[in-house]
Every structure is written in C-alpha cells, then in structure tokens.
Amino acid sequence: MSYKFTKDHEWVLLEGDVATIGISDYAQGQLGDVVYVEVPEVGKEISKADELAVVESVKAASEVYSPVSGEIVAVNSELEGEPTMVNEDAMDKGWFAKIKITDASELDDLMDEEAYKAFIEGLE
Known part of the structure; x- marks a missing residue:
C-alpha cells in the first residue's frame, strides 16, 4: 500500500486494517526543529x-489530526x-500512532503521493 x-x-500508510499515521516531510520542514511530541493513549x-x-x-505548537476513525492500537512512545x-x-x-480503522472509505478522501506533491507545490 502506498502513502x-x-x-x-x-x-497514512494502511497495512490490513491498521493505519500508521505521521506528518509529512514537508510539514516537519515547515515546523522546524521538533522539541516535544505528545502521543495519544x-x-x-x-x-x-x-x-x-x-x-x-x-517555531510553534501544532495539532496533528486523525485522517481516519478507529481505535489506537499502538503509539510511538520513542518520540x-x-x-x-x-x-x-x-x-x-x-x-505517531497506529489505528485499527473502522471505515476504510475515509481513505477515499485522501491524496496519493502525486496529488500531494502537486498540492504542496501550489503552496510554495
């Protein structure tokens, strides 16, 4: 499966019914040096x-929002x-977290890598 x-x-990277979630390389570059991460339970x-x-x-504190619904089954406590x-x-x-998703159709609203690259090029 692709991002x-x-x-x-x-x-989001889906493996079976578990979605791993993080922020993009573009996002971390915009944030600058990350000094603290709070992960869910x-x-x-x-x-x-x-x-x-x-x-x-x-530079700032930013919230990371879940692109999918479900139960958090793992977190990256190393962060x-x-x-x-x-x-x-x-x-x-x-x-940040792995979520056992309850509705795979929520992924239909997300961009593939090609569409995302075009999206961030439009921001620059």
Whole structure:
C-alpha cells in the first residue's frame, strides 16, 4: 500500500486494517526543529478529524489530526524521548500512532503521493 495524505500534511500508510499515521516531510520542514511530541493513549477511540497528537517545535505548537476513525492500537512512545525523529525521518521512524480503522472509505478522501506533491507545490 502506498502513502495517502491530507491537506493538513498528515500521512497514512494502511497495512490490513491498521493505519500508521505521521506528518509529512514537508510539514516537519515547515515546523522546524521538533522539541516535544505528545502521543495519544493506546485503546482510545478516535474519530476522523479529532486531535491525534501535539507537536511542538522551536517555531510553534501544532495539532496533528486523525485522517481516519478507529481505535489506537499502538503509539510511538520513542518520540517522547527523541522528538527529533520527526525531523530526521518523518515518513518512517517519526510516526505517531497506529489505528485499527473502522471505515476504510475515509481513505477515499485522501491524496496519493502525486496529488500531494502537486498540492504542496501550489503552496510554495
């Protein structure tokens, strides 16, 4: 499965019925040096567009919103001790949470990599 993106720069990678969520490389670049990440609790039910995580950088604090609904089944607790992983590897090791999704059709609203690249080019 390939990455899907939101207009708020979150990414989703679906494996079976579990979606891994993080922020895009573009987003981490806009934030600057990440100094703190607050991840959600495992077991929490979350709805699409709910706040999933908080990222604080030297520039600002930003909320990360969930692109899908479901139950949080894992979080990247390493980010609490090493928030710079978001800057170093936003699209892999810098993930925030894994959600067992309840409605796969929510992914239909997201952009593929090509559409997302065009979207961010329009922002620059």
